[in-house]
Amino acid sequence: MNNTHDYLYLELLKRSVTAFQAALQGPNPDGADQDAPKMEHYLIVLQAQKMTLHGWVEGHPRLGTRIINTSLLIHVSEDRKWARTLSRWYRLGDPERLDTSQLSPDIDLASFCVPMGLDGISIPLHLARRIMEQQPTRLAAIAAEKGFDNVSKTLSDIAKSWPPQT
Numbered sequence: 001m002n003n004t005h006d007y008l009y010l011e012l013l014k015r016s017v018t019a020f021q022a023a024l025q026g027p028n029p030d031g032a033d034q035d036a037p038k039m040e041h042y043l044i045v046l047q048a049q050k051m052t053l054h055g056w057v058e059g060h061p062r063l064g065t066r067i068i069n070t071s072l073l074i075h076v077s078e079d080r081k082w083a084r085t086l087s088r089w090y091r092l093g094d095p096e097r098l099d100t101s102q103l104s105p106d107i108d109l110a111s112f113c114v115p116m117g118l119d120g121i122s123i124p125l126h127l128a129r130r131i132m133e134q135q136p137t138r139l140a141a142i143a144a145e146k147g148f149d150n151v152s153k154t155l156s157d158i159a160k161s162w163p164p165q166t
Helices: 004-025 125-145 149-160
Strands: 038-047 050-060 064-069 073-076 082-085 089-092 114-116 120-123
Touching: 004 073, 004 082, 004 125, 004 149, 038 125, 050 073, 050 082, 050 125, 073 125, 120 125, 125 149
Parallel strands: 038 089
Antiparallel strands: 038 050, 038 120, 050 064, 073 082, 082 089, 114 120
16 A cells, blocks of 8 residues: 555545445344434535435434435335435435426426536435445445555445345
């Protein structure tokens, strides 16, 4: 490892492996994940190559109850009741419903991307799923490029069974 930048990348990749493995196993609502924070009125936000949840969280172990942006979004369950981020599971309530009718009255923009702040856009779940499907493969390539061969192999193995079927 040549520098601090490489060390930080390696740590991010290792955390990603842990999060992907947790997503493949699924949440444990009757065990360790029964007290997972609850996210309400959330949006999926894309900023550059980082996708997060933005919304009202209740019961976050460090942040309490307030509006937050999560760490990197890894997976949303098929039933839309759970989301896995880089750091934890979230129980999902109702998503935020955006009125896009005034963005361009001549065009039906339902489920289209909506600007969020200066550098982000909200995206619909179907688009987010397409991006999330590629994450293990993309991160495996980055790990290989940086010479983190063990992490690259693990991420490549994860990609073979990705996305989770939960």
